[in-house]
Amino acid sequence: xxxxxxxxxxxxVSLGRESxxxxxxxxxxxxxxxxxxxxxxxxxxxxxxxGWLIDPAVDLDVYEADRTLGPKTITFISDIDRLxxxxxxxRTYDFEILLxxxxxxRTRISSMxxxxxxxxxxxxxDVIPFVLERGRIxxxxxxxxxxxxxxxxxxxxxxxxxxxxxMERGVKAEATGVGQNTGLGGAVELxxxxxxxxxxxxxxxxxxxxxxxxxxSTAGDGVLGLHMFxxxxxxxxxxxxxxxxxxxxxxxxxGFTKVDLGRAGxxxxxxxxxxxxxxxxxxxxxxxxGATAALFARRDFAxxxxxxxxxxxxxxxxxxxMGRGSMESDLVLLPTMTIGATDLKxxxxxxxxxxxxxxxxxxAVLGMDVLSRFTMLLDMSSNVAYIKPNAAxxxxxxxRSSGPPIAVLAGVGAAxxxxxxxxxxxxxxxxxxxxxxx
Numbered sequence: 001x002x003x004x005x006x007x008x009x010x011x012x013v014s015l016g017r018e019s020x021x022x023x024x025x026x027x028x029x030x031x032x033x034x035x036x037x038x039x040x041x042x043x044x045x046x047x048x049x050x051g052w053l054i055d056p057a058v059d060l061d062v063y064e065a066d067r068t069l070g071p072k073t074i075t076f077i078s079d080i081d082r083l084x085x086x087x088x089x090x091r092t093y094d095f096e097i098l099l100x101x102x103x104x105x106r107t108r109i110s111s112m113x114x115x116x117x118x119x120x121x122x123x124x125x126d127v128i129p130f131v132l133e134r135g136r137i138x139x140x141x142x143x144x145x146x147x148x149x150x151x152x153x154x155x156x157x158x159x160x161x162x163x164x165x166x167m168e169r170g171v172k173a174e175a176t177g178v179g180q181n182t183g184l185g186g187a188v189e190l191x192x193x194x195x196x197x198x199x200x201x202x203x204x205x206x207x208x209x210x211x212x213x214x215x216x217s218t219a220g221d222g223v224l225g226l227h228m229f230x231x232x233x234x235x236x237x238x239x240x241x242x243x244x245x246x247x248x249x250x251x252x253x254x255g256f257t258k259v260d261l262g263r264a265g266x267x268x269x270x271x272x273x274x275x276x277x278x279x280x281x282x283x284x285x286x287x288x289x290g291a292t293a294a295l296f297a298r299r300d301f302a303x304x305x306x307x308x309x310x311x312x313x314x315x316x317x318x319x320x321x322m323g324r325g326s327m328e329s330d331l332v333l334l335p336t337m338t339i340g341a342t343d344l345k346x347x348x349x350x351x352x353x354x355x356x357x358x359x360x361x362x363x364a365v366l367g368m369d370v371l372s373r374f375t376m377l378l379d380m381s382s383n384v385a386y387i388k389p390n391a392a393x394x395x396x397x398x399x400r401s402s403g404p405p406i407a408v409l410a411g412v413g414a415a416x417x418x419x420x421x422x423x424x425x426x427x428x429x430x431x432x433x434x435x436x437x438x
Contacts, residue, residue, distance in 0.1 A: 029106070030095040034078035037099065044072040046266050052076070056103040062092075064209060066158075066266060068111035069231040076107075089114050115231055116203040125235075128201040128243040135292035135368045137236075138220050139243070142199040143210070146171040150220035153243065155378075156288030156365060157225040158266050160198065160210050163217035171221075173210055190214075200224070203245075223290070226380075227266065233379045236289075238372050239390050249379055249386070256386035257340035261378065264363055268378055270385060272366065275336035276310040283364065287378070291367030294397060295337075295349040296329070301364040302351045311335070317350050328353040337370070340387045344370065347397055369397060 039052035043066045055061060065074060068089045075084040078097070085093045089111050097105040118126070130153065131138045140148040149166050162171060175191040191212040198205045205228060213222070226234070235244035262269040262284045269284040272295075283305055285295065302308060315331035329350040337347045347370070373393045377386045 032083040033081040036079040040077040042075040062108040065111045067230040112207040126245040143171045151224040152219045154290030155226040156290045158227040162222040166221040235377045256388045261383045273338035281305040285364040285366045288365035293367045294369040297364035299352045
């Protein structure tokens with residue numbers, strides 16, 4: 001059986017070339033020295049390890065900062081130097097990278113992506129209705145003034161991606177650059193579009209970056225990532241089929257259990273306890289509403305926890321991405337999984353086959369077969385979550401040892417957990433975009 005999985009999205013976007021005369025007229029810029037093309041970026045609390053590649057052929061290379069809601073520090077870190085900027089929302093910051101003492105690479109930090117604007121000027125929590133369609137959260141959205149389209153809300157993605165059906169339904173989004181979606185199947189080139197407007201349930205975001213997919217989707221018209229709601233407490237209420245956005249954590253949390261949130265790159269993780277029957281171990285997994293299965297774990301996660309050979313094998317799976325790569329997995333039955341104060345019994349989980357040749361990616365994701373059994377509040381600013389079992393908590397898990405594709409994250413996606421630490425939005429010149437395609 002095939003297990004289609006959505007990659008965490010890495011965008012490289014194009015920007016029009018500025019003239020050499022305009023560059024020469026500018027005042028002297030700060031300089032970062034480097035002898036290696038690979039750069040780390042510390043963006044506020046998130047470290048993008050090795051996520052930036054210096055390219056002297058690019059006229060202007062622009063790093064689109066993680067959504068900036070207030071002052072923060074962004075630091076570019078080379079093999080021999082570092083350069084820090086105190087960044088405010090809605091600004092740009094230019095500097096040069098001096099590669100190997102001679103190649104000057106003009107670079108810009110852009111913090112144009114900001115918080116949502118309330119269209120009607122309302123106050124209090126914002127409520128976003130959703131439909132749970134084949135185990136996936138689907139919300140209505142408008143892009144650049146279009147009629148409503150259906151987007152999968154995916155906490156395992158930090159970009160907005162549109163499928164061809166979005167354009168067929170009237171979305172106008174100009175392709176301004178070239179991107180790469182790097183995942184289990186390999187690196188696949190995507191068109192990108194900058195400076196777009198997105199509206200969801202009375203909220204509007206401007207200056208947004210889009211990835212434009214050229215393949216049909218089985219999950220609506222695209223994907224909306226968790227990054228859209230930075231600075232908010234996001235509540236998932238599956239009993240009422242709504243997302244609720246709070247400015248701060250509600251004061252009444254009766255019946256909820258507090259848990260600490262971690263991060264895998266910009267994505268939230270939560271501790272999960274595995275009771276295998278012979279041992280009890282704890283691991284942090286990505287909260288991924290784009291995944292419909294209970295849990296999928298890569299080898300680097302499963303092996304240190306002793307999960308191989310500890311549980312009954314009830315099936316197999318195969319994970320594929322947009323590229324040609326694929327990965328085999330075993331479906332095993334976990335006797336008990338504990339999340340917060342709640343025990344879940346007989347949970348079928350996928351483990352990357354122990355002898356599989358490792359493809360890009362690491363860690364594990366917790367999917368909707370588990371997540372939809374809880375009301376959950378995520379506070380990424382304070383790195384805490386509150387969870388409470390809902391009416392579905394006691395429903396038996398489907399064994400899924402045979403049948404149609406399982407744990408489908410999105411038909412528009414590639415592979416899962418493929419590039420957690422390198423999720424960057426990047427604006428590149430068209431000359432560089434052309435060269436990337438060769």
